[in-house]
Amino acid sequence: MSVLAVFARLVEHFADLLTPLFHASAAAAAIVLFTALVRLLVHPLSRAAARGQRARAALQPKIAELRTKHAKDPQRLQKAVLELHAEEKVSPLSGCLPSLLQLPAFFLLYHLFSSSTVGGEVNGLLGHELFAAPLGGRWADALADGGPFGPAGLVYAGLFALVAAVAAFNYRRTKRMMANNPVAVAGAGGDGGPVPGLGALNKVMPFMSFFTLVTVAVVPLAAALYVVTSTTWSAVERAALYQ
Known part of the structure; x- marks a missing residue:
C-alpha cells in the first residue's frame, strides 16, 4: 500500500470519528485535527527554536568582541565564532527545522486531494465538502460555480478574511519585534557576520504572512485548510514563545 493510500485511510478514519459532530464537513474537520496533531508534534522544536533565537541574541556582544579581536584574521574569527556557538550549543539556523x-x-x-484515484481506486475524499465547497476544488472553481458570493465562494471569503x-x-x-530587538533577528553566520541573504529576508519577513493568501487561492481547499490552520497556530505559538 502506498504512502498516499495509508494517508487517505488516516483522513477517512478521522472523518468517521468526527461525523457525529460535523456531519458533511467531517473530512474538513479531520484535516484541521490532523494539522493540529502535526503542530503538536513539532511544538518541542518550535520551543527549541525560540530558545535558540534568544541564545543567539545573547551571544551577539561576545561575537562583537571576537570581531574586534580578530579583525585582521578572518579565518581565526570564523573559527572562534564556530567554537563559541559549539560551546554555547547554539545553531545559527535552528529556527528552520519546524517549518x-x-x-x-x-x-x-x-497530492491526496489532487488525485482522482488512490491505490487504484476512486478517491472518495474528493466527494467531501466544507459547507458547499468541495475539498478537492480551488478558488477558481468556486468563482466559476456561483462567483465570489456563491455558496463555495463564501467559504473562501471566510478563509481569506x-x-x-x-x-x-x-x-x-x-515589525514590533524587529524594532525592539534588531539583534535577535539579525542572525550570525560562521564568520560572525550576518547570514548571507538574511538582511533581505528580514525586510520581507513582516509581509510573508500575506503570501499565504496566494497559496490558499491556488491549492485544493483541503490543502488550504492545512495552511490556514497551521498559519493561525503559528501566530498564536510565536506570540506566546517570543514575548
Whole structure:
C-alpha cells in the first residue's frame, strides 16, 4: 500500500470519528485535527527554536568582541565564532527545522486531494465538502460555480478574511519585534557576520504572512485548510514563545 493510500485511510478514519459532530464537513474537520496533531508534534522544536533565537541574541556582544579581536584574521574569527556557538550549543539556523518538518504533511494533502484515484481506486475524499465547497476544488472553481458570493465562494471569503487577520497580526508583531530587538533577528553566520541573504529576508519577513493568501487561492481547499490552520497556530505559538 502506498504512502498516499495509508494517508487517505488516516483522513477517512478521522472523518468517521468526527461525523457525529460535523456531519458533511467531517473530512474538513479531520484535516484541521490532523494539522493540529502535526503542530503538536513539532511544538518541542518550535520551543527549541525560540530558545535558540534568544541564545543567539545573547551571544551577539561576545561575537562583537571576537570581531574586534580578530579583525585582521578572518579565518581565526570564523573559527572562534564556530567554537563559541559549539560551546554555547547554539545553531545559527535552528529556527528552520519546524517549518521544514511540516512540508511533507502539506504535500501529502495537496497530492491526496489532487488525485482522482488512490491505490487504484476512486478517491472518495474528493466527494467531501466544507459547507458547499468541495475539498478537492480551488478558488477558481468556486468563482466559476456561483462567483465570489456563491455558496463555495463564501467559504473562501471566510478563509481569506481569517488569513488576512492573522497576517495583519503577524505583520504588527514582527515589525514590533524587529524594532525592539534588531539583534535577535539579525542572525550570525560562521564568520560572525550576518547570514548571507538574511538582511533581505528580514525586510520581507513582516509581509510573508500575506503570501499565504496566494497559496490558499491556488491549492485544493483541503490543502488550504492545512495552511490556514497551521498559519493561525503559528501566530498564536510565536506570540506566546517570543514575548
